[in-house]
Amino acid sequence: MKFIVRLHAEITIKSRSVRQRHLKVLTGNLRTLMKPLDSSVRVNSRWDRIDIYHSAGAEVTAKIIQFLQQTPGIAYFEQVSEHPLTEFATLLEWILASQTQRLQNKTFAVRVKRKGNHEFSSIDLARYIGGGIRARVPGTDVALKNPQEEVVLHVIDDVVSLVEHRFPGLGGFPLPTQETVLSLMSGGFDSAVASYQMIRRGARTHFCFFNLGADAHEAAVREIAYFLWEKYSRTHAVKFVTVDFSEVVERILEHADPGTMGVMLKRAMMRAAGQVAQLVKAHALVTGEAVGQVASQTLSNLRVIDSATDALILRPLIVSDKQDIVDQARKIGVEHLSAVVPECCGVISQQPSVRVNPELILATEQSVLPDSLINQVVANSVAVDIREIRVNPVAGPAIYQDSIPDNAVIIDIRTDDEEELAPLKLAKHKVLHIPFFRIARKQDTLDKNTTYLMYCQQGVMSRLQAIYLKEQGFVHTGVYEQTNLNKD
The missing domain is CATH 3.40.250.10 (Rhodanese-like domain)
Structure with missing residues (x-):
């Protein structure tokens, strides 16, 4: 069994050295994933593709397909069968043996791609195979535009590959070809999807959770973070950092102006997250904020939040609609996890301001949330290797x-x-x-x-x-x- 893996298009247009680096990283990631499956699995890197071979059974094949669909940097991949390049008539018999049933009573087209020196052209082979199928398979007809089925052949030197199935990949860049980031996790749809998008883009993504006073909430968020890591970035270990923010929340609720509570809480999180990012050597913070989604996410308030830290804050979902975010959460598999972890009701003021007064915020912070408090909660934070997390479902009350x-x-x-x-x-x-x-x-x-x-x-x-x-x-x-x- 063979798979042909194609690189994401944005990789193929990069300079030779960058392309080679991405190809090397992706090949290494795939070898890491495939090695435990079976000793027969081989991963070979080529200039324009990665070839994966194995001689194990259907279970290993299914696992390889699963891993390839979940690995960043892959545009698409094809499951192929191979045959030596021989006479056209022999190739036709080989193709008919596996494709006749699929092509009956359908329009089709034969697509041929060649690499190497041959005495025939791609069109010559396509015409011969197409004519043979049309003559010998009942109810078929050639349709070069919008056919119901395609017969795709790759001729590389003296080997012909017949594409049996083509699967879409994630796209994006291989991990970790981009710099490391720290994602602030709430457990909702937004932070989960934002984290996934950074992983897909090739950034090693650590996770940070601010515990507002509910250990069960932390357990649920930990489960989501573990799911994202295991499914999409398990080739590289990351940290899950928990920061106890219960005292911060208590001070905000007791002393802050009701209209500024949401912004003050997020500023405190950014101040702490900036320090945590330094601890895990992350180059940016990631949040799931979208402009205008809630009062604290107006442009004016986001600017006030950003000023709390010198760290770069990335917001992958900044112009995304909520339904699009939920749809992507469903697509990547976290919808059922995030759906049971909605935003907590405890730190939402009744009348939040869409344009807070920065001077009021700073004056309140100096007395209520001094740097010494933020430094202390960061010093008391707990960072664990995500590979050590054991996900245990929490029974509901x-x-x-x-x-x-x-x-x-x-x-x-x-x-x-x-x-x-x-x-x-x-x-x-x-x-x-x-x-x-x-x-x-x-x-x-x-x-x-x-x-x-x-x-x-x-x-x-x-x-x-x-x-x-x-x-x-x-x-x-x-x-x-x-x-x-x-x-x-």
């Missing part, structure tokens, strides 16, 4: 709506402002107000034998906090969702 256990205590984990605007009042159940960012510190005041149900308006952070408490030994935890039926 029980959801309670109309039927609530009699002895249950509801914990309202919304911020102070949210709770004041719409207090949760239940006639038959006790309600505690503990903002989500204080749960970890307040857990010692809770009774592990009591049933605690978490509550927030969107239901995302409440699920994460319920899982967190269960991991801390609170067996009886769940989520309370308010409906029209259970409102007092």
Whole structure:
């Protein structure tokens, strides 16, 4: 069995030295992927292609196809069968043996590409094979434009290759022909797709997650990062860095102007991420922001966010529509993972400003988020080799709506402002107000034998906090969702 791998078009138009470097890197990546499959697999580099041979069974063939479809730098690849260059009549019999059933009652065209010195032209061979097929396969007719089927032959010196299947590749550049980047992961569609696009473009992509106070959220994001790495960049190890931002969030919620909270949080993330990037030797930060998608992503606010760090900030999705982002997430395989990790409801101000006052931001940061705090959270960050991550699905908590256990205590984990605007009042159940960012510190005041149900308006952070408490030994935890039926 043989595969012919074609380089992405942008590689083929580069200078000779750059093209050779990309070809060498891609060949090395493919050898790394193919080596564990079977001892018969061989990867040979040519000037205009990469040839892959193996003599193993269908399982290895399927695995090779999978790896080639997931490796950056490949325009397309072809699964071919080979035959020595002999008389045209012999070649016709060989082609008919495998193609007759596919071509019956269809229009077709024969395409021939040659490389080497031959006494015949490509058109000569195409005409002979095409005429033979038309004469011997029932219901066929030649159609050079828009045929239903194509018979593609590659003649290289004294070997003829018949293309059995052609598969699209990812395109892009081989890893790591571009410089290293650090992607800020939230777990949503945007950051996952932005990370994929940088990987596809040939950049080794480390992952950074800012934990706002929910370990279950971190586990979900870690799963997405691991999926992207294993599927699209497993040839090169990267880091998954976790930064505990719970204290930063608490200070913002307690002291920042409500309209500036989102921008202040992102500025704090950029300040910390710039330091993390230096630790992992990344040359740029990557985010999933798209202009105008939310209030913090207006051009004015993005400019304020960018000024928080000297690091280059790349935004691959800057002009992408949300539906296009979701569609690409589905295509690359992360939709089902990101769909269950929506944005947390805890750090979204009720009336965010689309044009924050930079002077107000800087003045607040100096007192609320000093450099010493950012330096400390970065110093306490945890970086792990992504190959050491073991993805364990986190079981979701029980959801309670109309039927609530009699002895249950509801914990309202919304911020102070949210709770004041719409207090949760239940006639038959006790309600505690503990903002989500204080749960970890307040857990010692809770009774592990009591049933605690978490509550927030969107239901995302409440699920994460319920899982967190269960991991801390609170067996009886769940989520309370308010409906029209259970409102007092």
